[in-house]
Amino acid sequence: MAKTLSGQDKAVVIFNAPDVTQNTQYVVNLTVSDGTLSSTAVYTLNVKAKAAAADDEDKTTSYPAWSSSQKWNPGDIVNSNGALYQCKPFPEGSWCNVAPAYYEPGVGIAWADAWNAL
Numbered sequence: 001m002a003k004t005l006s007g008q009d010k011a012v013v014i015f016n017a018p019d020v021t022q023n024t025q026y027v028v029n030l031t032v033s034d035g036t037l038s039s040t041a042v043y044t045l046n047v048k049a050k051a052a053a054a055d056d057e058d059k060t061t062s063y064p065a066w067s068s069s070q071k072w073n074p075g076d077i078v079n080s081n082g083a084l085y086q087c088k089p090f091p092e093g094s095w096c097n098v099a100p101a102y103y104e105p106g107v108g109i110a111w112a113d114a115w116n117a118l
Helices: 092-097
Strands: 002-004 012-014 024-033 038-047 077-080 083-087 115-117
Touching: none
Parallel strands: none
Antiparallel strands: 002 012, 024 038, 077 083, 083 115
16 A cells, blocks of 8 residues: 655655455554644545465376476476476487486476476
8 A cells, every 4th residue: 555645745655565364454653743734534444365276286186296206298398396297298308217316397407307306
């Protein structure tokens, strides 16, 4: 919320509402004073809960966890450390099954040669 007052002296008041998981009401009291007189205004701000995207909820749990003992084929999607990766098409995809130190998705030193981050 930004409020600009007109006149010789101007001020801008900014309130950045946080993301909330449930509808929340904030009451803001704004007091202005010239040293002798003062005036207070009360503002009520209703912040709506941020809706979670339906496709983001538990999307990583619907794919198998990456394992060095599993055979992965080009196009396979795996969950590795909470992120999704897809084995690249042939010929790069042939690296999805070898040398975990190099090709473990998201971890190996050359993982991006074999996997695409989703």
